[in-house]
Amino acid sequence: MQGDFFRELFRSLFSANLFITGVVLTLAAVLLFFGSIYLFNYTNLGKKLGFLVTGAGIFGWLTITSMLFVIYAPRGPKPDDIEGLNAFEIRIIPITYMLVTFVLFLVFLVALHQYEELQEKSTA
Numbered sequence: 001m002q003g004d005f006f007r008e009l010f011r012s013l014f015s016a017n018l019f020i021t022g023v024v025l026t027l028a029a030v031l032l033f034f035g036s037i038y039l040f041n042y043t044n045l046g047k048k049l050g051f052l053v054t055g056a057g058i059f060g061w062l063t064i065t066s067m068l069f070v071i072y073a074p075r076g077p078k079p080d081d082i083e084g085l086n087a088f089e090i091r092i093i094p095i096t097y098m099l100v101t102f103v104l105f106l107v108f109l110v111a112l113h114q115y116e117e118l119q120e121k122s123t124a
Contacts, residue, residue, distance in 0.1 A: 056108035059101050067114035
């Protein structure tokens with residue numbers, strides 16, 4: 001009985017609005033992907049160190065992938081009769097994304113460094 005209710009609820013929710021479907025599925029995918037990495041690191045490294053290692057790894061990976069998109073953005077022969085974005089304009093959002101993820105990567109690296117120094121002081 002209860003399974004049928006949830007099945008119909010999700011079916012009506014996902015078929016009613018594609019925007020809500022996209023948001024829910026994107027959030028679920030991000031939570032599943034990053035959450036599984038954090039869970040693995042949490043069980044092996046502990047809560048704080050696992051969070052810092054996961055954050056540094058994820059934001060480092062996002063920086064590299066956005067940098068690759070900036071370098072190898074889609075290009076090719078452009079028809080003369082179609083107006084669109086030029087070579088720089090197509091890279092504005094990936095450049096911004098790359099800078100933000102790089103700053104967050106540096107924040108996690110600094111936090112990791114401070115965590116290591118605190119651990120060294122507490123053991124000495």
